[in-house]
Amino acid sequence: MKTKRIAATGLAAMLALFLTKSVPASSHREALAILNEPCADNTDTFAWVSNTAHDKLYLIMDYNPLHEPGQGNQGLRACNGYRYEFHIGTGTSLEDNVVYRIEFTNQLTPEGAPSATDPLGGGNELLWQLTGGTETMKVTRITSQASLQTPFGRTQPPNQEVILGENLPVLPNNHGPQTDRLVYGLGPFKGYDSGDPTSRTVGLYDQAFADKFIHSLPNGGRIIAGQFDDPYQLDEKGIFDLVNLNASDLGGIPGARGSEAPAKDVFTGFNIFSIALEVPITDIFPGGIPHNGVLRPDSTDSLLRVWASISRQKIQMVDPSNIITGLKASGDWVQVGRNALPLFNAGLVGTQRQTLYLHTTPLQDVTNFGADVLFPVLVRDIEALGIYKALGLPDSTVAKLKGPRLDIIKAINLNRPIPVADGSTGDVITLDAAIDSSFPNGRRLGGGTAPNRNQVNVNSVLISLIAAGDPAAGLAKGVEVNDKDYLDRFPFLALAHQGLLQGHGGLNVPTVRDPARP
Secondary structure, three states: OHHHHHHHHHHHHHHHHHHHHOOOOOOOOOOOHHHHOHHHOEEEEEEEEOOOOOOEEEEEEEEEEEEOOOOOOOOOOOOEOEEEEEEEEEOOOOOOOEEEEEEEEEEOOOOOOOOOOOOOOOOOOOOHHHOOOEEEEEEEEEEOOOOOEOOOOOEOOOOEEEEEEEEEEOEOOOOOHHHHHHOOOOOOOOOHHHOOOHHHHOOOOOHHHHHOOOEEOOOOOEEEEEEEEOOOOOOHHHHHOOOOOEHHHOOOOOOOEOOOOOOOOOOOOOEEEEEEEEEEHHHOOOOOOOOOOOOOOOOOOOEEEEEEEEEEEEEEEEOOOOOOOOEEEEEEEEEEEEEOOOOHHHHHOOHHHHHHHHOOOHHHHHHHHHHHHHOOHHHHHHHHOOHHHHHOOOHHHHHHHOOOOHHHHHHHOOOOOOOOOOOOOOOOEEEEOOOOOEOOEOEOOOEOOOOOOEOOOHHHHHHHHHHHOOOOOOOOOOOOOOOOOOOOOOOOOOEOOOOOOOOOOOOOOOOOOOOOOO
């Protein structure tokens, strides 16, 4: 144990010494512990400021992934008993200045056992949307001990909790045409006896309906939460077959799989649960953003340090009387999930430390995961697969890529003078609020050259940075478009795939050989 402590201390010192001398696979099911707790599986975090004025900060947290839209009696529901939090620090510190906490409550009125005279609806129904059950959320703004210091010396009270909204309805699921009419009241319903199939084949769930669940908050912000299209894209099937990348991801090298096994987005047709929050920038900079509109590459005073966490109470006991979760919780609140930079836990942290990552904060990341960043295992694996030889990279270049990789540390910190030490450097999205956001300076959803494209292909940027030492190397470019168009306004997320007529399922072909051949 003593040796490990010395090694950790030495690593932190080495990081700092090297720097003074001198980004997205998301995180779907990226740790062993998260397999048991989908409600704590946050997959992607987005944080960026509005262009030009920079007067709004946009925050998105996605969790509970890989949901087939038409799957399950109860569909995809908000999770009770968890705290979903956006953490925001400023400058060189990862300490919280402001936290936005979202908590969900599903309620279902109990009723007696069914009888022959029961009306439609109530707790005896087999499907949630007929039960009359409700899904609501509570939004709280928390000012931490660090408080908020303005340029004029005024501070906000420390540890102040302000409820920004309670009992706010959650966006319901996009089940299909009959639900649209009978439950959501979006159009007239005609039964099977009408001979007209329209009520079973034409969906009415649209953007106008979803917009009704955008809630204005008293601080001047807005929020919406519910089921949306998963906005992430990646040929993840290839990644998980021991980095079996497509030729289009590797500059066309002949040894890679090509046209017989093209790159496919594994997330096509899947939904996810999302929280989208719009925050007035005055919540974080009450006196205004320092030097707003002016890039100062050596400054840190306009930096935001953003990450997302998921927590629940420590003790979870079976309680059949709780008809929503079947559990009773007590004890301290403990963190069971977190996310910020794409690929950090999924592509840098080793399997034996991925659960530790979920249960710790960025404040200890240098000690806990500094070696994972400095000496990325992905480079060693790529070498073992012969990719570097196929690309003609000399051994000396590969040796440098194995580490220490100070370029990754600098990229995470936007090349700003941020100490490489616990409490300052870690897995957070760092963005300069004084200028427009563009990855790695923040992470924006959408905003690309087409409505279904992101501003930056973060998969390519991060994998190229780690594997080639060059963010522009063009690796992992196989999938660069989403399966739906993003909105060009809040909440930016695409509507959920409809359960009946859309989604991930398809026709089976019983004659496919095992193993299948192209």
